[in-house]
Amino acid sequence: MYTVKEVSKLLGLTEHTIRYYTDKGLVPSVQRDKNNNRLFDEESLNWLIGVKHLKQCGMSVEDIKSYVDLCLEGRSTIQERYGIIMKQKATALAQLEEAKQRAKYMEEKANHYLDIINEVLPDDTNPGKWQKNMPIAH
Incomplete structure (x- = not known):
């Protein structure tokens, strides 16, 4: 398990950004310790990496949240996720x-x-x- 500080160094994101992303629900698998500190496993890191890439592509936090929610729903949302990616591609x-x-x-x-x-x-x-x-x- 990784702390916010460790994840910050690993992924090149600020600690503030990591906390913001988790508060916005963009890292659904983030865990908390007994002191309510965020803890990240490999799955959480993967979510953060995905969010980081989408954000670097110019996607809004709101659109990323929609994308994450669709991912959590599973395969039935692939067409919708594809639509989000195509919209962002057109913008780019x-x-x-x-x-x-x-x-x-x-x-x-x-x-x-x-x-x-x-x-x-x-x-x-x-x-x-x-x-x-x-x-x-x-």
């Missing part, structure tokens, strides 16, 4: 596209600065020196 793909657009913008901006540095273009990046009719794209 949308975020990826947004990140690609931001990276493209920054690449274009960096290239623009290189043209200024190499004196191909005048410095038009300082908002204090923009003319009234200058395009907003900079």
Whole structure:
């Protein structure tokens, strides 16, 4: 059995986060000792690892709780669990596209600065020196 402190070191989660996850019911197999301290066995660690991965994928605590509850119901909920995962996948793909657009913008901006540095273009990046009719794209 592992304490919160030991689990924190094992999984790279803060003690606060572990307590929060257990308080939210995301680790159904967590046990308590005579002093009401949380104790974790291998099954509890597996739940925490799963929660950690889902959280890193951007899933909300509420959605993770729904997922955990469905897992506890068993095989009959596989379709619903699949739906939750597919919803999160769609969200992650949308975020990826947004990140690609931001990276493209920054690449274009960096290239623009290189043209200024190499004196191909005048410095038009300082908002204090923009003319009234200058395009907003900079």
